[in-house]
Amino acid sequence: MxxxxxxxxxxxxxxxxxxxxxxxxxxxxxxxxxxxxxxxxxxxxxxxxxxxxxxxxxxxxxxxxxxxxxxxxxxxxxxxxxxxxxxxxxxxxxxxxxxxxxxxxxxxxxxxxxxxxxxxxxxxxxxxxxxxxxxxxxxxxxxxxxxxxxxxxxxxxxxxxxxxxxxxxxxxxxxxxxxxxxxxxxxxxxxxxxxxxxxxxxxxxxxxxxxxxxxxxxxxxxxxxxxxxxxxxxxxxxxxxxxxxxxxxxxxxxxxxxxxxxxxxxxxxxxxxxxxxxxxxxxxxxxxxxxxxxxxxxxxxxxxxxxxxxxxxxxxxxxxxxxxxxxDAEGDLPTGRLRLSDAGPISLDTRGVSYGYDDSLVLHDVTLSVGSGRTVAVVGPTGSGKSTLATLMVRLVDPVRGDVLMDGLDAREMRSGEVSSAVAFVPQETLLFDDTVRGNVLLGLELPDEQVWEALEAVQAAEVVRALPKGLDTRVGERGATLSGGQRQRIALARALVRRPRLLVLDDATSSIDPQVEARILGGLRAARVPSTLVVVAYRQATIALADHVAYVDRGRVRDSGTDAELRARCAGYRDLVTAYEHEDDRDDRDGRKSRDGRKGRDSGELPQAAPDDTEGRTA
Missing domain, CATH: 1.20.1560.10 (ABC transporter type 1, transmembrane domain)
Structure with a gap:
């Protein structure tokens, strides 16, 4: 030119x-x-x-x-x-x-x-x-x-x-x-x-x-x-x-x-x-x-x-x-004037939802209902569209067809900021900022430390944070580099909980955490202190067992739904998938016990106490 x-x-x-x-x-x-x-x-x-x-x-x-x-x-x-x-x-x-x-x-x-x-x-x-x-x-x-x-x-x-x-x-x-x-x-x-x-x-x-x-x-x-x-x-x-x-x-x-x-x-x-x-x-x-x-x-x-x-x-x-x-880019998420009710967990419904990337659909006519205060697990093989469905549930994107309803209201008709004020989302990849633990949990909120500690307790992270050099004032480094993967995930979970969401969507957000610790975290999420509707993209049996309802997703479609026992009985694809994951978890548990027993024999001869943190340990 x-x-x-x-x-x-x-x-x-x-x-x-x-x-x-x-x-x-x-x-x-x-x-x-x-x-x-x-x-x-x-x-x-x-x-x-x-x-x-x-x-x-x-x-x-x-x-x-x-x-x-x-x-x-x-x-x-x-x-x-x-x-x-x-x-x-x-x-x-x-x-x-x-x-x-x-x-x-x-x-x-x-x-x-x-x-x-x-x-x-x-x-x-x-x-x-x-x-x-x-x-x-x-x-x-x-x-x-x-x-x-x-x-x-x-x-x-x-x-x-x-x-x-x-x-x-x-x-x-x-x-x-x-x-x-x-x-x-x-x-x-x-x-x-x-x-x-x-x-x-x-x-x-x-x-x-x-x-x-x-x-x-x-x-x-x-x-x-x-x-x-x-x-x-x-x-x-x-x-x-x-x-x-x-x-x-x-x-x-x-x-x-x-x-x-x-x-x-x-x-x-x-x-x-x-x-x-x-x-x-x-x-x-x-x-x-x-x-x-x-x-x-x-x-x-x-x-x-x-x-x-x-x-x-x-x-x-x-x-x-x-x-x-x-x-001049097009693609704004439209807003309206509707407001959610003032308190309590909210229900979530997807009706005939379809979504795709580059004109290739990855979700096809997905219909799913999550009752207020209920816990639903979304289970499916890799690439089945689970994460895409999760982003639709929290309205990071809008479907190309179909509707996402919260308390019966179309998410596209809600006023600006209404969804984000009621919904929290924890994705697969955890991002922490180069800030303190407190700063990463609050991210601009003005809340007392008591509520920060409450959220950390709920996700089994309070002892981890107390063990840090400066507690809540400890800087975690760029992308949380001074913490392990499991610790980063716990901070991200606390970040979501401190906002007291009425709908919480977890997209495989506990994958780096011990199954035992994960079970305690998810149990805490269902406790009264966190009165939310909970949607969990999961694969571990410990996670699925906590759900009231399970949706099995494969190739962008909800193939079946019901309780874990019902799906095991009638859905061969679900049964094979969950059984494979169970075998993998059992093998990981055996490997973990052998590793701990080996350390016991070489060290003091005493059975080590269960660590409050995940098995990864901290990385420098």
């Missing part, structure tokens, strides 16, 4: 128009200051011309001058210099504030849009791209804002300067007119060569960032599989491409910048050469020649501000398009 391509120029100017509409008052201040800066050189040149004619030349002729004349000349120079100072400060500060405000505004808009878009949209967009949208793309979109007032000020400066030059001497003005198109033409050639190189460098910068993000995010896989050299080579290849692209940009600038610097100097020499002849012919006086030469000196370099704007327009157009892709 070229900066001088009409469509690119049109889109870039459109982005600038949006900037002006967003921040009209700040832009007006910056524009006024830039216009003042543009007029200042004309005032300065006129002042210098008058000082030359009225003070300097008489002093040379008479061999003396007066203090009043020198003071007046000094004050005049100081006055016009202050015009430039005010113009420069106002222009730069105004443009900077405008740019920073726009960046902050659109980062917030993009972030808010991320929060409103459904999970299905996020599943189609990688995290690296989303980070680029809210960071680099927003920054690129508003990059031309800073040089824009300068360019407009330069336009004012050029008009005022050319009027002043033609007023003084049309011949000298014509010389200047020959030089400025040369500078403009060189700018155009420069931008055409530089723009594709700069855009490639920007794309490679994003690619390098994506690789780094992916490598850091997958550090555990990289370490455990010994892929350090592979990832280093991958990063090195991307970094080398980025280096070569930046070098190409530097070379292009290295070729053109000296020419862009030399042309104004050549123009000044041309003006002086022609002006000397005009002075000798009596067409101009010394003061007028000084005035024109100074004007040319002052306006030659700022003309490059147009080049700066042109250079940023392609990046701006691309960045704006990527930002608009997020802001």
């Amino acid at each position: 070229s900066a001088t391509d009409p469509s690119t120029l049109r889109r870039g100017v459109g982005v600038l128009a949006v900037a002006v509409r967003e921040e009209p008052w700040i832009f007006t201040v910056a524009l006024a200051a830039s216009a003042l800066y543009g007029v200042a050189p004309v005032a300065t040149s006129w002042t210098l011309g008058r000082i030359t004619e009225d003070v300097i030349l008489p002093a040379f002729r008479e061999g003396r001058t007066t203090a009043a004349a020198l003071a007046g000349a000094g004050l005049a120079v100081f006055g016009v210099a202050m015009l430039r100072v005010v113009g420069v400060i106002g222009r730069r500060v105004g443009a900077g504030i405008m740019q920073f405000r726009l960046q902050a505004t659109y980062r917030r808009k993009v972030a808010r849009r991320y929060l409103r878009l459904p999970l299905s949209w996020h599943q189609r967009h990688p995290a690296g791209q989303l980070l680029s949208n809210v960071g680099a793309d927003v920054e690129a979109a508003w990059a031309p804002v800073v040089p824009l007032p300068s360019a407009i000020g330069v336009a004012v400066m050029l008009v005022a300067a050319m009027v002043s030059m033609f007023t003084v001497d049309p011949v000298l003005a014509a010389v200047a007119l020959l030089v400025f198109p040369s500078i403009g033409l060189l700018n155009v050639v420069h931008q055409r060569r530089l723009t594709p190189l700069a855009q490639r460098a920007q794309a490679l910068r994003a690619e390098t960032s994506d690789i780094a993000h992916e490598s850091f995010d997958g550090a555990l896989v990289v370490k455990t599989l010994g892929l350090e050299e592979h990832e280093t080579a991958r990063m090195s290849e991307a970094a080398n491409r980025l280096r070569d692209a930046n070098v190409a940009v530097g070379r292009t600038r290295g070729r053109f910048d000296p020419l862009l610097d030399a042309l104004p100097s050549l123009g000044i020499l041309s003006v002086l050469a022609v002006g000397t002849g005009r002075l000798a012919a009596g067409a101009v006086n010394v003061g007028e020649l000084v005035q024109v030469a100074y004007l040319f000196t002052m306006i030659a370099f700022p003309v490059r501000a147009f080049g700066w704007v042109l250079a940023e327009l392609p990046r701006s157009a691309v960045g704006w398009a990527r930002v608009r892709h997020v802001l």
